[in-house]
Amino acid sequence: MSKPLRLGLAGLGTVGSSLFRLIDEEADLIASRAGCPIVVSGVSARNRLRNRGIDLGDVAWFDDPVALANDPSVDVFVELMGGEGGAAEASVRAALSAGKPVVTANKALLAKHGNELAELAEDNDAVLAFEAAVAGGIPIIKTLRESLAGNTISRVYGILNGTCNYILTRMERENLPFETCLAEAQRLGYAEADPTFDVEGFDTAHKLAILTSLAFGTKIDASSIYVEGIREITTADIEAADELGYRIKLLGVARRTETGIEQRVHPTMVPKSSAVARTDDVLNAVAVDGSLVGEIVLVGPGAGGNATASAVAGDIVDVARGLKLATFGRPAKMLAPYVQSDMHAHEGGYYVRLTVVDRPGAFASIAARMAEKGISLESIVQRRRKPSAEAPATPTPDDPQPVILMTYATTEDQIRAALDEIEKDGHIAAAPRLIRIEEL
Incomplete structure (x- = not known):
């Protein structure tokens, strides 16, 4: 079997500790799948004295995760600190700049700096793997x-x-x-x-x-x-x-x-x-x-120490096997500029909850405003307000009452324009509540 793949593990919180335990307890299984032993050669965390329920033994301790990322005893840098910048960003950049594979669970870092980090990885022939960054144990990235x-x-x-x-x-x-x-x-x-x-x-x-x-x-x-x-x-x-x-x-x-x-x-x-x-x-x-x-x-x-550690371990095994893929599925320089669709053009059905003042003509006025904006209503349901944990008082006949509207497909612009007019008419006692309907 090949020589061990040595990990530098930055972050010993719930996920980091679970990963350390997994690598220790399932060493033979992981080695058989990776084609070589996987060992943790160095760690970094904020508090050296904290009891994490793991025995670090003679694993080297680094106060500075950037120093860990740069250390020659580290083959793969595993970033589990979190945060979109600071030590997490600096140490990941250091590892990639040195041509070292990086495995991370840090969605905030990727959402903020993913484009730059992908280019940095590819420029230095390094891997940036992040299965654990989205949906924990679900292999959606792969x-x-x-x-x-x-x-x-x-x-x-x-x-x-x-x-x-x-x-x-x-x-x-x-x-x-x-x-x-x-x-x-x-x-x-x-x-x-x-x-x-x-x-x-x-x-x-x-x-x-x-x-x-x-x-x-x-x-x-x-x-x-x-x-x-x-x-x-x-x-x-x-x-x-x-x-x-x-x-x-x-x-x-x-x-x-x-x-x-x-x-x-x-x-x-x-x-x-x-x-x-x-x-x-x-x-x-x-x-x-x-x-x-x-x-x-x-x-x-989607979260938790073991589920997330499982995803991190999968990425580490891929690195050991020599799998090298473009970070986001294609070379970073070939990623297209993001072109945003206008949210106000979004089309679909809507649930609308109105708190309607009980007076003659209120319902007719509301329906008319919807019709003016070209919105077809699938249903209108008047529900007498009843006591609940959020509104425990016993309602009286004069209280404003909840009215539920269900619309057929319309645009965000149309529904919001109609609700603006309904508010101006003064027939409702509170701001409308709007929830989109997704037909799956």
Whole structure:
């Protein structure tokens, strides 16, 4: 068997510690598949004294991850620190500049600097591998870059954040408000103390930007993604979706259109019969529409130490085997400039929740405003407000009442223009709630 492949491991958090343990406990299995032993020769982390449940033995410790990346005892640099810049960026650049393969799980780094890092890797005949950066243990990067290389991709979409999926699942199952489910997610370790990155959709957007590049051969442009989080979703919305045959999920969607690539992250009503609708709790699901295979769906754990370490280990084994592929599926210099499709031209059905003042002519006025903008309504449902965790007071006959509108396919511009006019008419007591419908 060949000489050992020596890893420099930067970051010993949940994923880094799980990877170290995996390499130690499954050494023979990994060596048989890689064609050589895989060993950790050096590590770097912020706190040398922290108890991580692993025995580093005589593995060399580096306070500076850049020094680890440059050390001659390191054949492959594994970056598991996280963050779009700082030490993570500096050490990855150092390793690639030295011609060393890099394996990373850092979606924020790739979303911000992926184009430059891909060129740097190719200029120095190095590998930049990142299966673990999107959807944890689901092999979606390999699927898009290798298995579907003969397909023209028209759409890629999915549930890419387990925290949001857990919160929405709990809200539905137990009729609990968002804040209660968020607090439980934080208690269980699914959500950070500051959950903004997850619940406002930015984590999903970073992952979607990477998938878009792989699927459509464009440069990464995370700044062009339309992003909307789940904070405003209520149990009333979830209950209405259920009655109408849908479930609400936070989706990332990238789609090829006649005018460019549409990238969007937002709460979405999906048919109960769809695979993504049946993906619950912290699981992720990614679907790809290919010209030859039709739609394929991959479902699995999108985060967690073992699932993410599994993906990292797969990339390390590929490096050991000598697999060398263009970072985003084609040479970085051949990636096309990203051309953004206008989100306001997006076309589809919409769920609209209005809080309507109970007065004569209100419904007729609302329907008229929709008709003026060319919007056809599939249904109008008036639902008497009832006590809930979010609105516990007993309603009175004079209270504004929720009205649910379901539209046929229309454009973002048309629906927003109609809602602007409805607000001006003064028949509603709160801002409209809009949720897109994705027919999967």
